[in-house]
Amino acid sequence: MSDLPDISSMKLSELKSELKSYGIDSSTFAEKSEFTSALQNARNTMPRPSTTYREVEQPKPEREEKKSSSSSSRKPSSSSQRTSSSSSSSSRRPAPTPAPTTAAPAPPTTNPINIKKLTAMRSPVTAFQQIKEHPSQNIIGERNNSFLPGSPFSFSLHGSVQESDSAIIRIPDGVCLKMNCASVQRKAMDEYLKQKGSIGVSLRLSSEENPEMLPIWTFARDRSSGYTMSGLGLRVCGPRTLRLLAFMEMGYRSGQSVDVHVFGSVSLNKDAFD
Known part of the structure; x- marks a missing residue:
């Protein structure tokens, strides 16, 4: 190295x-x-x-x-002069019959599907989020992870009310991302809900096809019975770019927020290599 x-x-x-x-x-x-x-x-x-x-x-x-x-x-020209006499005498002799040659076997062709599959196996799903200070918009931190096919997916979204604070999820060609579960920590959520006007937090998603941030799971103070959602069932294959946001439902004026943890897995898109 x-x-x-x-x-x-x-x-x-x-x-x-x-x-x-x-x-x-x-x-x-x-x-x-x-x-x-x-x-x-x-x-x-x-x-x-x-x-x-x-x-x-x-x-x-x-x-x-x-x-x-x-x-x-x-090559030096002197060698050609020395052999001129011998070449003239050898030219009178009949040329030997060349031995029959066998054609070399053609090299095996490379399967383009195998190359695409090998490239996909080495192409990670990346998740990137910048943490900003509001209202100054100063960047105070970032969260950056990459996941190769075959690995579990886990990412913590920093809560915000700004769509510009969304995490960018990039899925390469031939790779699929599954998001099955989302959760919040009980202690952190209980502290957040002590603020006046706080309702909860929602996990929001947008894609290249629909840029609007839409909620796919919401933890609400009076309606949610648990701190975990295990039935997301979201599967997206690349090449795609997604945005994920942990949107704080009120109570964010004090600056306190809650992380939403997203879990799943990364795998190859088998349909692309059949």
Whole structure:
């Protein structure tokens, strides 16, 4: 790992290049933090590529190869003069009959479905949320996680009343995200409900097809019997971009909020490889 540069000091083009060497599709990433998170996860969990970082980032130019091949093809003219007499005598002899050659077997063709599947196996679902101070809009923190196919999905949404505070969920091509369960901590919710006018918190979702933030689960002070919802049953396959928001139902003026924890799993989209 000593030949690898520090991820925080790498340029965006260098991040893309090294992610490509791991077979990770980064076309759906927008923020640099998503590139750095995916690359750090790849270095920690995947075997090193066969090529080094320098070979990936700085390939040898083809001009040098052509120049070396042209120089090696040049031979001194004196050798041709020495063999002129022998070539004239050998030209009188009949040319030997070439031995029959067998055609080399054609190389096996690469199945494009296998390549797509391999790329999807190395492409993580990313979840990213910036935590801002209101009303100044200063960024005071962030939550950034990535999940490869086969791993459980778990993300804590910081509660807010601003749609701009939504978490961005990016699902790459050939990968599916399942969200089955959402919950809130009992102690944190009880403290929040002590505020005057506080009602609860709702989990809201929007997609590329419908950008409106719609509630899919609400914890209400007087109506909810439990602190967990286990029947979300939401399954989305990529390439897709979602927004998730833990929307605080009143009582947020004091600045206190509650996290909503979302759970599920990440898997390959089997329909894409049949």
